[in-house]
Amino acid sequence: MTVAVIPIPGVPLVKPGDDLAALLGDAIEAARVGLKERDVVAVCQKVVSKAEGAVVRLADVTASPFAQHLAARTESGKDPRAMEVVLRETHRIVRMERGHVICETRHGWVCANAGVDESNGVAPDVLTLLPQDADASAAGLCERLRTRFGVELAVVVTDTFGRPWREGLVEVALGCAGMEPLLDLRGRADLAGRTLHHTVVALADEVAAAAGLVMEKDSAVAAAVVRGVRYTPGRTGAAAALVRNPAFDLFR
Numbered sequence: 001m002t003v004a005v006i007p008i009p010g011v012p013l014v015k016p017g018d019d020l021a022a023l024l025g026d027a028i029e030a031a032r033v034g035l036k037e038r039d040v041v042a043v044c045q046k047v048v049s050k051a052e053g054a055v056v057r058l059a060d061v062t063a064s065p066f067a068q069h070l071a072a073r074t075e076s077g078k079d080p081r082a083m084e085v086v087l088r089e090t091h092r093i094v095r096m097e098r099g100h101v102i103c104e105t106r107h108g109w110v111c112a113n114a115g116v117d118e119s120n121g122v123a124p125d126v127l128t129l130l131p132q133d134a135d136a137s138a139a140g141l142c143e144r145l146r147t148r149f150g151v152e153l154a155v156v157v158t159d160t161f162g163r164p165w166r167e168g169l170v171e172v173a174l175g176c177a178g179m180e181p182l183l184d185l186r187g188r189a190d191l192a193g194r195t196l197h198h199t200v201v202a203l204a205d206e207v208a209a210a211a212g213l214v215m216e217k218d219s220a221v222a223a224a225v226v227r228g229v230r231y232t233p234g235r236t237g238a239a240a241a242l243v244r245n246p247a248f249d250l251f252r
Helices: 020-030 045-052 065-073 080-088 134-149 203-212
Strands: 004-008 039-044 055-057 090-097 100-105 110-112 126-128 153-163 166-179 182-184 200-202 223-227
Touching: 004 020, 020 039, 020 045, 020 134, 020 223, 039 045, 039 134, 039 166, 039 203, 045 126, 045 134, 045 153, 045 166, 065 080, 080 090, 080 100, 110 153, 134 153, 134 166, 153 203, 166 203, 182 203, 200 203, 203 223
Parallel strands: 039 153
Antiparallel strands: 004 223, 039 223, 055 126, 090 100, 100 110, 153 166, 182 200
């Protein structure tokens, strides 16, 4: 199997209310990449959130005493209003250390600052939040791009996460449509003929990580086509399936 990762430049700076599907389609056509059957279009979360208006102006935020306390403990002097936004987006605080906050969001994702991003916003002092429902966002984009290009395809909405006990960041799938996000290899045999009992691959995350190779933060590339991935088509596929229940006991 050969996989190609093709950057899609030319997506303009996205603003709330923009038609992201149309902007992506125009950029794909302008890049003369086209879309082929079973391509996966990876789109960074930031442009999805901006288009959907998932942004907050610091001028509209009043910091609570707790947010002020946490902000004062950060090494870089975080704006207390930004910390307040983080707390509002948080379902559960997993860990706090020296002003760093690892949160479980209302979506079930565990990440730094509940996914609230201060970089590359729509304007100075405007924060970007995670999409309300990234799977629904992916489904909408998938349907529009299928109609425009006349091929079956999938869409993955990506974001940058850290990982427990690992240094560095990697792109993961926040939203998914058109493909099953998990590749279940249980029941298959390995090269020695042994039956696999536990191997379930996070295929949507692998696609997101591959796309991240050409969607660097300072590249102004907000989307990529990942071509050649063998996936199971499915209109019910959703990245929510990648979230493990915190009560799950791996060793029971």
